[in-house]
Amino acid sequence: xxxxxxxxxxxxxxxxxYPRQKELNIRDAxxxxxxxxxxxxxxxxxxxxxxxxxxxATYDITPMxxxxxxxxxxxxxxxxxxxxxxxKIGLNRVAYCLWCTDEGRxxxxxxxxxxxxxxxMLTCGSPCTAWLKMSSFGFDDVSITDVTDxxxxxxxxxxxxxxxxxKMGLEGIENIKPFEIRMFPFHGDTxxxxxxxxxxxxxxxxxxxxxxxxxMWDELYxxxxxxxxxxxxEAATNMxxxxxxxxxxxxxFNEALKTVNLNHDQTPFELNLGWLVDFKKPHFSGRSALxxxxxxxxxxxxxxxxxxxxxxxxGAWIYSDKRCKxxxxxxxxxxxxxxxxxxxxxxxxxxxxxxxxxxxxxxYEKELRHYGRVAKCTKQDKPFWTPARARxxxxxxx
Amino acid sequence: xxxYDAVVIGAGHNGLTNAAYLARAGLKVVVLEKNDYIGGAAxxxxxxxxxxxxxxxxxxxxxxxxxxxxxxxxxxxxILVPYLGTVNFGDGDERLIAYHDAEAAHxxxxxHSRHDADAMHRLETDLTRYSQLIRKTLMRTPPDPTSxxxxxxxxxxxxxxxxxxxxxxELYEYVRFFTMSAAEFLEDYFENDLIKAAMASPGIxxxxxxxxxxxxxxxxxxxxxxxxxxxxGAWGLARGGMGAISQAIASAAQAAGGEIRTGAGVQKVLVExxxxxxxxxxxxxxxxxxxxxxxLDAKRTFTQIMDKNDLPDGIYxxxxxxxxxxxxxxxxxxxxxxxxxxxxxxNPYVTRGGQTFSGSLETMERAYDCWKRGTWxxxxxxxxxxxxxxxxxxxxPGQHWMSNFVQYCPPKLADGPWTPEKRxxxxxxxxxxxxxxxxxxxxxxxxxxxxxxxxxENEIGLTEGNIFQGELTIDQLFFNRPFPGYGQYRMxxxxxxxxxxxxxxxxxxxxxxxxxxxxEILIDLRKxxxxxxxxxxxx
Numbered sequence: 001x002x003x004x005x006x007x008x009x010x011x012x013x014x015x016x017x018y019p020r021q022k023e024l025n026i027r028d029a030x031x032x033x034x035x036x037x038x039x040x041x042x043x044x045x046x047x048x049x050x051x052x053x054x055x056x057a058t059y060d061i062t063p064m065x066x067x068x069x070x071x072x073x074x075x076x077x078x079x080x081x082x083x084x085x086x087x088k089i090g091l092n093r094v095a096y097c098l099w100c101t102d103e104g105r106x107x108x109x110x111x112x113x114x115x116x117x118x119x120x121m122l123t124c125g126s127p128c129t130a131w132l133k134m135s136s137f138g139f140d141d142v143s144i145t146d147v148t149d150x151x152x153x154x155x156x157x158x159x160x161x162x163x164x165x166x167k168m169g170l171e172g173i174e175n176i177k178p179f180e181i182r183m184f185p186f187h188g189d190t191x192x193x194x195x196x197x198x199x200x201x202x203x204x205x206x207x208x209x210x211x212x213x214x215x216m217w218d219e220l221y222x223x224x225x226x227x228x229x230x231x232x233x234e235a236a237t238n239m240x241x242x243x244x245x246x247x248x249x250x251x252x253f254n255e256a257l258k259t260v261n262l263n264h265d266q267t268p269f270e271l272n273l274g275w276l277v278d279f280k281k282p283h284f285s286g287r288s289a290l291x292x293x294x295x296x297x298x299x300x301x302x303x304x305x306x307x308x309x310x311x312x313x314x315g316a317w318i319y320s321d322k323r324c325k326x327x328x329x330x331x332x333x334x335x336x337x338x339x340x341x342x343x344x345x346x347x348x349x350x351x352x353x354x355x356x357x358x359x360x361x362x363x364y365e366k367e368l369r370h371y372g373r374v375a376k377c378t379k380q381d382k383p384f385w386t387p388a389r390a391r392x393x394x395x396x397x398x
Numbered sequence: 399x400x401x402y403d404a405v406v407i408g409a410g411h412n413g414l415t416n417a418a419y420l421a422r423a424g425l426k427v428v429v430l431e432k433n434d435y436i437g438g439a440a441x442x443x444x445x446x447x448x449x450x451x452x453x454x455x456x457x458x459x460x461x462x463x464x465x466x467x468x469x470x471x472x473x474x475x476x477i478l479v480p481y482l483g484t485v486n487f488g489d490g491d492e493r494l495i496a497y498h499d500a501e502a503a504h505x506x507x508x509x510h511s512r513h514d515a516d517a518m519h520r521l522e523t524d525l526t527r528y529s530q531l532i533r534k535t536l537m538r539t540p541p542d543p544t545s546x547x548x549x550x551x552x553x554x555x556x557x558x559x560x561x562x563x564x565x566x567x568e569l570y571e572y573v574r575f576f577t578m579s580a581a582e583f584l585e586d587y588f589e590n591d592l593i594k595a596a597m598a599s600p601g602i603x604x605x606x607x608x609x610x611x612x613x614x615x616x617x618x619x620x621x622x623x624x625x626x627x628x629x630x631g632a633w634g635l636a637r638g639g640m641g642a643i644s645q646a647i648a649s650a651a652q653a654a655g656g657e658i659r660t661g662a663g664v665q666k667v668l669v670e671x672x673x674x675x676x677x678x679x680x681x682x683x684x685x686x687x688x689x690x691x692x693x694l695d696a697k698r699t700f701t702q703i704m705d706k707n708d709l710p711d712g713i714y715x716x717x718x719x720x721x722x723x724x725x726x727x728x729x730x731x732x733x734x735x736x737x738x739x740x741x742x743x744x745n746p747y748v749t750r751g752g753q754t755f756s757g758s759l760e761t762m763e764r765a766y767d768c769w770k771r772g773t774w775x776x777x778x779x780x781x782x783x784x785x786x787x788x789x790x791x792x793x794x795p796g797q798h799w800m801s802n803f804v805q806y807c808p809p810k811l812a813d814g815p816w817t818p819e820k821r822x823x824x825x826x827x828x829x830x831x832x833x834x835x836x837x838x839x840x841x842x843x844x845x846x847x848x849x850x851x852x853x854x855e856n857e858i859g860l861t862e863g864n865i866f867q868g869e870l871t872i873d874q875l876f877f878n879r880p881f882p883g884y885g886q887y888r889m890x891x892x893x894x895x896x897x898x899x900x901x902x903x904x905x906x907x908x909x910x911x912x913x914x915x916x917x918e919i920l921i922d923l924r925k926x927x928x929x930x931x932x933x934x935x936x937x
Contacts, residue, residue, distance in 0.1 A: 027499070043747065044498055046627070047480060054479040054637055055790055160790050167795075226795040228788070310463070338627045339477050341466040398790040 012037035015062045016152040016213035020221075024231050031234055034127065034148070036063035039233035046338065048232035049239045052199050053339050053385075055228025056158035058220070059198075059237055061205065065110075065127050066147045069120045073139040078112060078120060081135040083268060083290070085281040089114045092181040094194050098268055098276055099131075104289030105256035105265040107131060108249065109273075111196065113181060121147070125249050131257065135285070152213035156220065157203030157240070159389055160227035163397040165193070165204060168223035173204075174394035187212055198237060200244020202389045227398075242333050243385035245304050245346065247271055252302060252332045252346060269298040270348070300329065300348040304380040307343040307360055311373065312336055316345075316360040320353050322374055324361050328353040331360060337384055344384045347377075354379070402426050404689040404919070405677055406897065407664045407703070408859070410438025413693030414647040414658075415912030416897040416919075418469055419929050421656035423920055428685070429648075429656065430677065432663030435641075436648055438693070438858050439865065440907045442641025442792075446845035449799050450792040451730040452640040453847060454858060455865070456783055456801040457481075457752075459624030459633040460908035461643065462537060464930040469650040476646035478634045480626060481788040483751030486596035487835050489758050491741045494592050495748050511590040521587045521597065527568065528575060529623035531560055536903045536910050537932055539918060540877040540885045576872045579607075580614040581759050595756040602805050603781065604865040604905060606723035608766030609759050613871045620870055620904065633752075635783075638791050643907060667692070667894065669708035674894035677703075689893050689919060693912070694859060695867035696720050696880035696900035699889075710890045716881045720900075721869040724809030724851030724862030725769060729802040729828045732845040736787065736798055737836045750787035755780040755831055765806055772812030774824050779805040780831055797844070802828055809851035809862040816852040824850055866905025867898050876902055887915040888922075895919055 005011065012032040015021070024042050031040040038060065041048055051057035069078060079086040082097040089095045091114055098109040110124030122132075132144050156164065165173045176182050176195050184191045189212055197203030208216045221229055241248065249255055252271060259265035267290065268277050277290055307313050318329035329349035337344045349358065358377035363370060389395045404420050406413045409431035420427045435441065439454035458478055466476070486494040494510060497503040507515035541553035561569060575583070580601030581594070588594045600621035601607075601614040608614065626632040636642040648658055663680040667690055676686040692699040700709060700717030742749050756762060756779055765775035781803045786793035793799045807824060825848035833839045851863025860867060868874055877885035880900040887895050897915035899905040917929040 047482065047498070050479050053477065054788070163795070227790060336627060340472040341463045341627075342472075397795075 015060050016210040017060050017062065017154065017217055019214060020217050021060065021231060029233065033063040033234070034065065038063055039231065041233040041235045042231045045233070045235035045239070048230060048236035049338065051228060051230040052158045052201060052232060052236060052240050054159065055230065056156055056161040056164050056224060057230045057232040057236070059155040059157065059232050061153040061155050062148075062151075064148070064153065065124050066151055066153070067122045067129075067132060068145045068147045069122055069132075069142060070118060070145075071142040072118055073142040074118050074120055077136050077139040077142045078122070079281065080139075080284055081132075082112070083277040083284055083286070085278045086112060086120075087281070091116070094179045094181060094196050096276070098273060099135075100268065100286030100290065101256045102286055102289065103256075104267050104286040104293055105259070106253055106268055106271065107256045109247070113194065115181070126255060150209065151207055152210045152216075153205060153207050154217070154220070155197050155203060155205045157197045157199045157201055159202055159387075159396070159398050160224070161203050162395045164220065164224040164227045164229060167227070168219050177393045178391055187215060191216065198244075198246055199240035200246070200383060200385050200390060201240065201387060202392075202395050238333075239335055240385075242335055242344065242346065243337055243339065243383065245383035247273075247302070247346075248333065252348075266300070267293050267298060269293050270300045270302060272302045298351055301351045301354055302332070303329075303347050303349045303354065304382075304384065305331075305345045305347050305358065305360070305377040306380050306384075307334075307345055307362075307377050308375045309362075309373065310336055310343055311362050311364045311375070312343065313345045313360045313362045313375065316362045318347050318349055318377065319359045319361060319374075320356050322357075322359050322376075324359065324374060326353075328358075340384050342384065343375075344380075345377075400685060402428050402685065402687040404428075404691060405430060405685055405687040406691040406693055407667075407677065408432075408438060408693035408898065409436035409644070409648070409658060409660070410693050410858075410898060411440040411644045411647055411907055411909055412897050412899065412912030412915075413438070413691070414644055414651055415465065415469070415909040416691055416693065416916045417656045417658075418647055418651035418654060419913060419916035420919060421651050421654035423916075423925050423928055427651070427656045428687075429651070429658045430662040430664055430679070430685070431658065431660045432680070432859065433857070434661050436658060436660060437641045437644035439860065440640040440644045441858070442639030445730075445847055446732050448794045448797070449732040449845065450639050451799060451847060452636075452785065452801060453728065453730050453849065454854065455640045455907050456785070456803065457633045458636050458640065458643065458907055459626060460906035460910075461624075462908055462910055462913070463627075464537065464932065465909045465913050468930050469647060471643075471646040471650060474646040474649040474653070475638075476642055477637045478626065479637050479788060480632070480634045481751045481783065481785070483745075483748035484754060485739070485742060485748060485752070486592060486599075486754045486756050487739070488592040488595070488756075489761055492592050493741050494596050495742070496596075498747065507593065510593055511588070514588045514590045514593045517587040518593075521584075524571075525619065525622055527564070528572060528619055531564065531572070532619065532623050532903075534560060534932070535876070536908070537914065537930065539887065539914055540879075540902050542877060542883070542886060544883075575619065576616050577612055578615040579610050579612050580618045581609040583615040583618070591758045592756075595758050595762060596754065598759060598762065599754055599756045599779065599781065602762060602766070602779065603803065604726055605869060606725035606769065606806070606864075607869075607871075609762050611766075616872065616875075617870055620906070624906065624908070635785050635789050637789050639785070639789075640907065647909065664703055667704050667708075667891075669705065669891055672708075673892040689895065691895045691897050691915065691919070692889070693896070693898040695722060695861050695864070695898060696896065697722050697861045697868075698859060699896065699900075704891075708891060713881070713890045720880060721871065721874055722861045722864045722867065723869065724855070724864050725806050726851070726863065726865055727774070727804040727807030727824060727828075728849040728854070729804060729825050730847040730849070731800045731802065731843055732793065733798040733800055733842040734844050735796065735842050736784070737800070737832075737839050737842060739836045750784055752784075753780075753782040753835075755782070755835065762805075769806035769808050772808050772810060774807055774827055776827050776830070778827055778831055780828055782832070802832070804828055807850050809855070816850055821848050821850050821853070824848060867900040868904070870904045875904065879904060887918040
């Protein structure tokens with residue numbers, strides 16, 4: 001083999017945490033995200049899921065896109081772009097946001113970190129430099145920098161996460177509230193911790209410059225040893241976020257800027273995210289279309305379902321009758337929830353049929369034979385998993 | 399004097415389940431518990447500060463999902479979590495690691511025997527097939543084969559159909575299963591001693607049978623037919639200890655209006671005109687009730703809290719002769735650190751989960767010989783689990799608790815009654831055994847609780863300390879449980895029912911006995927059934 005890697009151009013890049021992840025990814029189960037090599041799971045997806053619900057576990061969010069938005073006009077520019085009122089975000093607070101096209105179709109969701117009056121960080125799943133540039137048109141004093149590669153990030157989620165960070169020496173960590181940010185000195189630099197996550201459970205996200213990533217990993221894992229720390233990947237993330245009823249791109253919504261067919265993308269109202277759209281604030285992208293949508297009511301509504309039986313309703317169609325005559329929607333994500341012991345799903349259902357009967361037509365395979373069943377669905381108002389500790393400050397040690 | 403629609407005697411997990419369903423159906427229910435704490439054998443106790451022992455049952459696999467979900471136990475605080483890594487320790491330096499990953503597990507078996515590694519696939523397939531059929535019967539009331547009631551006839555037909563669907567060959571195999579010993583059964587599959595011992599060990603847990611005793615093959619099946627989220631044979635832990643299961647069910651019962659009274663032992667069931675009409679408590683209080691449900695074992699129910707003269711002829715003798723032999727001991731140990739074991743890789747996924755000190759079939763059978771002679775073995779079979787390595791709530795961080803289940807331990811000793819000294823000597827035999835595989839183990843011990851059948855019977859009321867509330871042999875299973883003719887939860891006295899593991903489908907923290915019993919009560923009251931009938935087994 002030559003010293004030059006012939007395939008370098010198409011090989012996924014390692015994350016700053018890769019040297020440690022490599023040892024722990026016993027199954028060699030790698031996927032990729034935004035060009036980063038990224039674990040699907042490390043040991044066993046379901047075990048890792050349980051670490052999030054029972055102990056604590058880390059998830060590498062380095063590949064998430066991160067943008068620094070700075071300048072006197074930064075706040076106004078972001079406020080023009082997203083549907084939530086950015087002016088209401090407190091200093092050192094995080095807010096969940098989404099942004100739409102002028103037609104009110106959802107481009108992406110993400111979080112805005114307010115780090116100073118004129119300094120914000122925006123995170124999101126897919127690259128959006130072009131949209132940010134377009135959104136900053138007309139704002140003179142704003143600079144936008146993609147800091148994705150300059151910031152290593154690790155989510156630590158689960159009931160023992162606070163105890164682990166306390167043991168790691170982050171003094172006062174137990175007092176930070178959900179969506180709050182705090183800076184800790186770390187080997188001459190700063191470790192930023194936010195009480196955020198994508199699991200619906202107690203959890204934090206740690207942000208550090210890449211040069212200190214391994215140092216942070218080692219200290220975290222040393223502290224977490226007695227608290228059951230374990231890395232988890234995409235598979236367990238998808239399980240926990242579904243129990244928390246959080247949406248995923250390419251599952252619940254198709255990014256508007258990547259949608260070919262008319263109305264195959266979604267509006268925030270269809271995704272049950274109307275609470276994130278603030279009509280009282282100054283003008284923002286998609287405002288008039290969304291106002292109209294609000295008046296008219298969304299065609300579809302994302303609905304939480306508890307489905308009888310134990311066969312996950314993956315890709316199932318939803319009908320208003322057991323004989324499957326009237327098709328009224330489709331399942332976007334489905335799983336058997338090991339924590340709740342329920343067969344759960346998110347589904348897009350035509351709003352006008354929401355109050356009637358709901359039936360899912362589920363297909364499954366058993367030893368190469370295909371079977372089908374029609375299962376009754378019950379609407380759920382609350383997310384499937386809502387532990388009190390997720391909101392409690394200070395949280396318990398486990 | 400208070401009057402209830404139903405009293406349930408004993409706040410074990412089945413009694414609580416029964417009460418939860420009756421309360422949800424609108425009945426005024428009270429559960430009466432002799433101890434100051436609830437849970438029976440599904441209990442968590444802090445006997446040493448900072449350590450929470452599941453000091454009776456310790457792992458969970460049979461808890462039925464349908465009940466878990468129907469009673470909304472997750473919202474009442476219950477979460478069942480997995481533990482990884484079971485290792486079987488041979489008589490010498492051999493170790494058999496049950497890796498979580500199927501292919502790694504296969505390679506490990508190959509290290510011992512290529513033949514057995516392949517045969518394991520056949521065993522797993524066969525056990526799954528047998529389990530599937532039995533699992534389908536769990537949440538159904540056994541039919542009475544002598545009855546001409548349409549419901550019994552329909553149920554027999556249903557059962558016949560399920561049996562026939564196995565095919566002729568499997569039908570014969572199935573019948574053999576109930577009469578064979580675990581050792582004979584496994585002889586058909588394996589050649590390696592340690593693999594045989596590892597696979598036979600579920601065949602002796604909790605029973606007064608040996609690996610060579612006819613009937614132990616069924617015990618094996620009984621222990622592998624549970625599942626964790628559809629993974630048949632898997633075992634998990636209840637976060638917070640096994641008491642978390644009882645607490646969640648109790649919370650569901652109370653949310654539905656059920657009442658639970660602790661420190662309220664029942665002295666006697668009141669019977670008038672061959673009808674149960676209430677109970678008298680040990681303090682003399684009388685509680686009147688339309689229905690009386692006993693969650694105690696069959697022997698205790700009919701020989702201790704009922705008057706022989708209130709029972710139809712023959713029942714007292716049936717109860718007296720009910721096979722409920724004590725055979726197991728339990729040693730709960732608080733440890734200052736995680737124990738390490740010889741001849742194992744330093745892999746936390748396999749070294750901190752479960753340890754089965756099985757040795758060989760020969761060792762297991764010799765331990766059984768000691769039980770028969772009324773003593774304990776100095777080389778006992780020990781099944782250990784370290785729950786604190788997976789559940790952060792049961793021991794201080796970095797410290798651990800280890801549950802050690804011991805076969806065998808006789809309820810009565812040949813050399814006179816149990817004494818604290820003998821109990822401690824029994825505990826010593828267990829520590830010595832573990833120390834053999836984990837040098838320095840003894841130095842880690844912070845606190846220890848030793849339980850022989852004597853303690854188990856006296857504290858939680860299981861006759862002879864039998865964990866199943868009666869042997870799981872074919873003469874005491876299905877429509878024969880607890881007695882022929884009384885397999886449908888109704889007892890020989892009108893308005894009296896049983897809800898404990900003395901009824902179908904028998905021992906284990908499954909909540910099924912209590913739920914099935916509630917269903918029969920609701921049928922008799924002509925109320926709509928609200929108890930789930932199947933556990934979504936469309937496998």
